[in-house]
Amino acid sequence: MRYLTADAKHPVRFILNDQPVEGNAEPRLLLTDFLRREIGLTGTHVGCEHGVCGACTVRIDGASTRACLVYAVQAEGRSVETVERLAVNGDLNDLQRAFRRHHALQCGFCTPGILMSLSQLIDEEPTADEARVREVLSGHICRCTGYHGIIAAALDVLAERQAGRHV
């Protein structure tokens, strides 16, 4: 356990989207602010800063996590993935492509967080059904789409991967 002083900055090192990063953070600096302001990856959005809207969702050691409820110093030594990690060699991945096909986004502000939660679901529960998709999605607020396209996109990718067409 590290002991941190409240108003000093402390070095933070972790793996971000497969690359080591480091920066300095006061203990109270949220991971969202660290990613956006220190590192400059602005794909992770902030919609509420109190853990309800899900816009800030990233994956920490594979688990979808609300970056607005995590201090940057807590990421020390972990592996963090953000929406910027999803595209493969510059091409949209299957989930991103399905989002486009199904018009699963409008303003796109909630989208990065939703993509991260659904990525975990698709990775870990390949047989998830619509009820399960809705359950996972219910941890996110999208004000634009009414969720219809998002659910369709997720189910589409689950079916594709089941059929072994995963690229």
Add this chain to the structure above:
Amino acid sequence: MGMVGQSLERVEDLTLLRGGGRFADDLAEPPGCLHAAFLRAPVAHARIEAVDVSAALALPGVTTVITGADIARETKPFLSGVKVDAPQFPLAVDRVRYVGEPVAIVIARDRYRAEDALELIDVRYEPLAAVIDPEIAAGDDAPLLHNDAGHNVLHERRFRYGDPQTAFAEAAHVVETTVRYPRNSCTPIETFVVLAEHRPGEDTYEVTANFQGPYTLHTVMARALKVAGNRLRLRTPPDSGGSFGVKQAVFPYVVALGIAAKLAGRPVKWVEDRLEHLAAATSATNRVTTIRAALDGQGRITALDYDQLEDCGAYLRAPEPATLYRMHGNMTGAYQIDNLAIHNRVVVTNKTPTGLMRGFGGPQVYFALERLVDLAATRLALDPMELRRRNLIPGEAMPFTTTPGAVLDSGDYAATLAKAVREGGLEELKQRRTAARAEGRLYGIGYAAVVEPSISNMGYITTLLTPQQRQRAGAKNGALATATVSFDPSGAVTVAVSSVPQGQGHRTVLAQVVADELGIDPGDVVTVTDHDTLKDPWSIASGNYSSRFAGAVAGAAKLAAERLAKRMKAIAAPDLNVPIGDVELVDGLARSISNPDNVIALVRVAAKAHWSPLSIPEDAGAGLRETAFWVGRELREPDEQDRVNSSGAYGFIFDYCGLEVDPADGSIRIDRYVTAHDAGRLLNPALADGQIRGGFAHGLGAALLEELAYAPDGSFLSGTFADYCPPTASELPELMILHDQSPSPFTPTGAKGLGEGNCMSTPVCIANAVADAIGKPVLTLPLTRPRVLELLGESEPADPSPPRPAIITSSGNGHALKGNGSHIVPASPEEVWAVILDPDHLAALIPGCHNLERTGENAYRAEATLGAGPVKGRFTASVTLRDLDPPRALQLSGSAAGGLGTATGQGEIRLTPVEGGTRVDYFYAVLISGKVAAVGGRLLDGTARGVINQIFTRLADSSQSQTEPKTETMPSLRSRLPRWLGGAP
């Protein structure tokens, strides 16, 4: 085949899906940029006696603190739609009038420090009586918000069209109801962002903000800043995280941050947080409407009479009271009604000022009108759909001028209704209702017929003036939209419009429209979506609101592209050696129509215009850039009789749904929801459906979940997304969407708006279905479970707890926090009793307690820091113990006060010996007001439970383990919040 009308995938998504959007908070900050935080009023109504900022200024990293006095000196009050003596500034000047009103701005090195400094500002408030209820506020002896205005009713007008009096006198039936539409808000997920710079040399403000228009407000802002329009350069970012009208309300902050940058002498940025947004950004108006209809023996509505009391919150913020007048021309809905009376009043109350909101005025009007139509059907023993059918405006009458002056452009309402009935399976729903009722279940069907206006007439708001006043002020009319299309020397096409996209797919749709005119691939068109008031064409109607994109803005782009196409043809014709009339643009070529082998690439035509301007025909003009301004010709100013065509196009919607109410818990299950739209020509059907689904989600939220709630003392009760509940994926039912397409003869594209309609139709459709299910009138929203239970005549399940102190007489002030429980403590009652009465021992048990001292016999004073969700603060509490019955029972009462608010309450503790120790039963009831009340039920209840659990855990076992903060792994919704709070640091 043309691109318009096809469901193309969106060009926007390629970037947004990678997290590459450029939202306001993603843009680079200038060197030396400082950050602002707002101190906000904790009470609804008070005089500001003194503001001491010295401690805040002394905090390292803080550069400037701005108060109302600075703002009053630096700015002029905002203009508003009604001339009354109720000035409004971006900061409260000597009085606060709603919870959350900005009182001071701290500017510091970073946001964290700025927020630290907020805690150090000492404001002395002299409380004033607050008034929340519009009907009370409109009374003659209500507490006054604006003394100089002399009354809280700031606007009143009566309108009469035809002869409603005679129609009512001669009616076979008169039906009447009074409904109350609540406050709600569309709460985009991206909050407000403003980045301001001031250049003292030329006294110029440069501001980037996710403002959405209307740009009428640019004049309001520039005037407030005391500069000419060309000295307020306002830029909007390429992407915006939703608005739905809400980001109109960014404008006071543009002024506030402009002054902040000026006084700090540095660029200053502010990002609103969600708590600020919910409490103080903006809101839909809440409205009390008494509506009457006169009907003849056949169920024809012969007259309508509206009495509307509109609550705009504490100030009439521009463009209010526009919500009340936006629907003015179509107040007769989808029906042919020849006589109409309207009595309009606008009242101020101690709540957040209102503004643009998806549906704008529609939800309020249709909640009254379509509820009334259902009541009329019940009265006349007619099927509610049949009654609607008898009154619909006939298709052959289009374009049809309504009694109050709207020119309904196109549509066959009866045909759309018939299609919905046929294709949506209404008969099946009716059978399900019959079957459900036979089993004693509460199943209902509701309907709503709605005319959805789009493209607001810039003159509609002047309907609030008398014809004489209008004459003096000069006519206001029209709604200019503008777009620019250009070919660059490489032959590439760029489009720019004076609209601010918020997710509607502007770039995709504009590419489709322009591609068709220029004969090119939409994928090759680049659309610029950021806007700069100093460099880009715009006008007062610019912006993204009143569903004006598809009809007006895409229409302007079509006009600009048409002109450019004509010029391209003129340049190509001599090279093709054919007359201009024989040239068409297709597949990136200029081609002879009579000899399709005779072609020239558009790239070459464009290059020629740039490289050899002397070689092209003179009448082809110079420079391949066209800016078109489109103005709807039908958008006249209100006439002498106050008739007004308030919008440029009018769509039609017919909705119905079947749903079931569970009498056990008041929950509502929507069985099927059908929405049929006629919004003219659809430019991109998939995007149109996306707009409808989004509007439906807002409508459903307004019907069932969402309310910006206030206690009678003005405390705000919906301060987080756990208290203000937009629907999630588990609450949204499937939606069946049907379309008719009757092109508008009045817009260049034939399209009309369609994104707001379900905000107007869905709340009342669901209310009608619930009324049908339970056989009782539904007069307000949202239909939350407790409200449904109340309607069913069942109140919430009674509290089963045995100990109950003298009843708390809640005057409804603040947030009522109640709880009870019991714990087994492994100690004898005597030991427990001794701990409770020993200050030192007790202090160790209370989380966050710094100090606890005895101030008298059975009286204590405690200092503690408590956090409830996102807010945390220090409290001083005094507690008195009464009715001591050692070691069995005691009562306690007390109060607490701190920066976050105040609390008063009482409780009871009972000790009963049981096997293995003592059972401690407790009950508490506390009323909380101030900022912490806004954090609302779920968080406070969770916090209280968390604190009590900790006390008992400590009591039972002094080995208290420090839990390391844990990362959340599953997004399992709001139910997780109490857990999170329990573990909050």
